[in-house]
Amino acid sequence: MTESAPSHAEDPELETERAFLTRARTALTYMHQDVVDRETPLIGGEDNDERFTNESAIRARWMRAQALVDLPDVPLFFGRLDYETGTIEDATDQLYIGRRHVHDELGTPLVIDWRAPVSVPFYRATPSDPQQVLRRRRYGFSDAADLTAFDDELLDQGIPSGVEDAFLRAEIERPRTGPMRDIVATIQPEQDDLVRAPLQPSICVQGAPGTGKTAIGLHRIAYLLYTERERLGRGGVVIVGPNRSFLSYIRKVLPALGEVDVKQTTVDELISPDLVAAAENPRAVAIKGDARMAEVLLRALWSHVGTPTEGVLYAKGSRRYRVPDYEVQEIVSSLRGATRYAPGRNAVAQRIAHAVLVRMEQRGESPDDRVQNAVARSKPVKDLIEAIWPRVAPEQVLFRLLSDAEFLASSAGTDLSPQEQADLLWPKPYRSWKSAKWSEADAVLLDELADLIERRSGSLSHLVVDEAQDLSAMQLRALHRRCRSGSATVLGDLAQATTPWATGSWAELLDHLGVPDARLAELDRGFRVPAQIIDFAGRLLPDIAPTLALPTGFREIPGALRITPTGEDDFLDALASACQKALEGEGSVAVIAADAELTGIREGLLRAGLDSALLGATEHAMDSARLVCVPAMLAKGLEFDAVVVAEPARIVEAEPRGLHRLYVVLTRAVTSLHVVHSAPLPGALASYG
Numbered sequence: 001m002t003e004s005a006p007s008h009a010e011d012p013e014l015e016t017e018r019a020f021l022t023r024a025r026t027a028l029t030y031m032h033q034d035v036v037d038r039e040t041p042l043i044g045g046e047d048n049d050e051r052f053t054n055e056s057a058i059r060a061r062w063m064r065a066q067a068l069v070d071l072p073d074v075p076l077f078f079g080r081l082d083y084e085t086g087t088i089e090d091a092t093d094q095l096y097i098g099r100r101h102v103h104d105e106l107g108t109p110l111v112i113d114w115r116a117p118v119s120v121p122f123y124r125a126t127p128s129d130p131q132q133v134l135r136r137r138r139y140g141f142s143d144a145a146d147l148t149a150f151d152d153e154l155l156d157q158g159i160p161s162g163v164e165d166a167f168l169r170a171e172i173e174r175p176r177t178g179p180m181r182d183i184v185a186t187i188q189p190e191q192d193d194l195v196r197a198p199l200q201p202s203i204c205v206q207g208a209p210g211t212g213k214t215a216i217g218l219h220r221i222a223y224l225l226y227t228e229r230e231r232l233g234r235g236g237v238v239i240v241g242p243n244r245s246f247l248s249y250i251r252k253v254l255p256a257l258g259e260v261d262v263k264q265t266t267v268d269e270l271i272s273p274d275l276v277a278a279a280e281n282p283r284a285v286a287i288k289g290d291a292r293m294a295e296v297l298l299r300a301l302w303s304h305v306g307t308p309t310e311g312v313l314y315a316k317g318s319r320r321y322r323v324p325d326y327e328v329q330e331i332v333s334s335l336r337g338a339t340r341y342a343p344g345r346n347a348v349a350q351r352i353a354h355a356v357l358v359r360m361e362q363r364g365e366s367p368d369d370r371v372q373n374a375v376a377r378s379k380p381v382k383d384l385i386e387a388i389w390p391r392v393a394p395e396q397v398l399f400r401l402l403s404d405a406e407f408l409a410s411s412a413g414t415d416l417s418p419q420e421q422a423d424l425l426w427p428k429p430y431r432s433w434k435s436a437k438w439s440e441a442d443a444v445l446l447d448e449l450a451d452l453i454e455r456r457s458g459s460l461s462h463l464v465v466d467e468a469q470d471l472s473a474m475q476l477r478a479l480h481r482r483c484r485s486g487s488a489t490v491l492g493d494l495a496q497a498t499t500p501w502a503t504g505s506w507a508e509l510l511d512h513l514g515v516p517d518a519r520l521a522e523l524d525r526g527f528r529v530p531a532q533i534i535d536f537a538g539r540l541l542p543d544i545a546p547t548l549a550l551p552t553g554f555r556e557i558p559g560a561l562r563i564t565p566t567g568e569d570d571f572l573d574a575l576a577s578a579c580q581k582a583l584e585g586e587g588s589v590a591v592i593a594a595d596a597e598l599t600g601i602r603e604g605l606l607r608a609g610l611d612s613a614l615l616g617a618t619e620h621a622m623d624s625a626r627l628v629c630v631p632a633m634l635a636k637g638l639e640f641d642a643v644v645v646a647e648p649a650r651i652v653e654a655e656p657r658g659l660h661r662l663y664v665v666l667t668r669a670v671t672s673l674h675v676v677h678s679a680p681l682p683g684a685l686a687s688y689g
């Protein structure tokens with residue numbers, strides 16, 4: 001806790017609270033040891049079911065033990081609610097609220113999980129609606145998780161704390177080192193409403209930078225795993241983030257909340273984990289992400305089904321049965337497009353076999369189902385199907401589309417312009433579909449084709465999609481296929497959409513994701529970024545997202561924003577001194593620049609005398625180095641105490657949606673932003689001053 005929170009250094013009550021903390025810690029250690037020591041009851045036998053049951057039991061015990069590990073730097077409780085005697089059934093009238101449930105050796109609860117219904121008033125009670133709470137106590141902790149302070153609100157007397165904001169502020173301003181922390185002690189009511197929203201309907205949060213979207217998504221998962229563990233356990237939960245740096249940044253939040261079994265991945269890894277992606281031209285990537293490709297693929301696939309010109313002649317002993325060409329044509333055209341492609345082949349075989357059976361019956365025979373199956377598998381039927389409804393792999397279809405201009409044109413119809421078709425074709429085609437190298441955008445198309453050929457089971461129970469505004473229609477469709485009957489938490493900000501294939505509207509995006517009825521909530525109270533910085537970056541909004549409201553900053557910090565114009569020759573010196581200045585403060589520092597400039601900037605900073613020990617090699621050094629160089633393309637979702645932005649004009653020039661990218665870059669700072677530029681500031685920023 002910083003100085004802004006109240007301190008009670010010599011207070012005997014503080015000593016009592018500390019003693020209680022020690023007692024709770026001991027109890028947790030006991031709970032953990034109990035799970036570790038307990039034998040897992042295993043069932044005898046070695047068949048698959050029994051082995052699976054035993055493995056599941058061992059894993060469940062391991063996970064429980066993991067969830068009960070006491071993390072030394074994470075306080076066990078952060079608040080207390082006092083009720084009038086007798087208000088809460090089966091519980092004491094004083095509840096300590098913490099990250100997980102802790103009980104003593106007799107089973108008496110010591111700390112109540114923040115997710116339990118009785119904890120809700122900690123987040124929602126107000127002096128005007130005390131929800132039967134007499135007193136709400138919040139605790140302050142040192143970075144080493146020592147209890148250092150507390151503050152009371154006497155809600156029944158309508159006395160607000162007066163320092164509630166100070167707690168939140170102190171929490172936000174605690175210097176950043178390493179990965180993201182949980183916000184469980186200070187979740188705000190508008191956030192709590194989304195965290196505790198029921199599993200259905202899905203929710204979609206449009207939120208300005210730093211409004212807590214990512215935090216909400218993670219806490220919501222922890223909450224849902226508490227209230228709906230069984231339903232979610234069936235299919236599992238997956239969090240999809242924009243890239244590995246981001247996933248590494250958020251990796252510790254759920255474990256700190258006791259949840260150690262949630263998969264966190266990127267959309268590319270989820271769709272095609274083993275792909276060694278080939279590079280490709282950005283215009284092709286944008287077209288491949290467009291929803292029109294779904295129609296193009298559908299046509300391309302079904303164009304493999306031909307029109308039969310001959311009937312089938314089936315022989316059994318000396319007898320011959322003929323199904324004429326027009327009847328086979330009818331069968332094929334009634335099934336074309338009516339099922340998935342692969343089951344369609346079987347259906348055609350069965351229908352032809354049935355037509356043979358009818359002829360057998362007409363001759364007084366009495367064939368049964370076995371005969372029908374034998375006919376369906378017979379050579380003449382199989383040969384016919386191979387000729388008119390051939391087996392195809394997704395790769396074969398896409399290979400033809402990307403290498404054969406005529407095939408592409410006939411599949412594209414009027415959906416793609418001639419220029420778009422030209423952009424899609426490989427400049428140098430591969431020799432065969434087996435030797436083709438696929439890009440990430442291709443992998444999504446292959447996924448779509450695979451589903452058109454054979455339906456995917458799509459068993460996930462819940463999907464959290466962070467930075468969803470950047471996903472293409474085709475990626476969203478691929479995600480939907482993995483979670484067909486589940487629900488979703490969709491998080492994003494249209495103003496931060498930097499991909500050329502971004503859909504641009506929540507309605508359209510939710511439709512592609514298969515959750516058109518999701519509840520849409522908008523957040524505009526920014527916690528990360530000081531007000532002056534948000535106001536500065538917000539000048540870009542009328543150009544990049546005119547429909548969105550201007551966000552507000554929760555905090556003002558004097559001197560939070562600095563802008564230094566320089567000449568070209570002095571640029572690196574000015575940048576180095578901005579870094580030195582930023583390093584004088586506490587916490588993490590990032591220099592963010594256009595990707596292509598970064599290596600030069602890093603070398604320039606070292607030449608200008610910046611201590612190489614302080615300077616991490618890449619953004620991956622975030623856990624250890626004080627100062628990291630971050631390419632603008634990877635800044636999304638990250639945050640640093642101090643940010644130095646080098647040459648915004650270069651960031652804007654580097655890509656088609658460069659102004660959106662700049663908006664992302666300018667909103668990463670918790671405490672200070674220093675912009676150093678030799679070229680004029682882009683867009684509406686130019687007139688700032």
Ligand SMILES: Nc1ncnc2c1ncn2[C@@H]1O[C@H](COP(=O)(O)OP(=O)(O)OP(=O)(O)O)[C@@H](O)[C@H]1O
Pocket residue numbers: 168171172181182183186187188191207208209210211212213214215216493496527528636637638639667
């Ligand atoms: N209620 C809160 N209490 C303390 N800290 C908070 C709270 N809400 C948000 N924060 C902090 O503000 C910062 C921004 O939160 P988060 O990254 O979740 O925002 P975001 O909306 O996802 O931002 P962006 O769109 O820029 O990625 C984080 O450091 C988070 O811990």
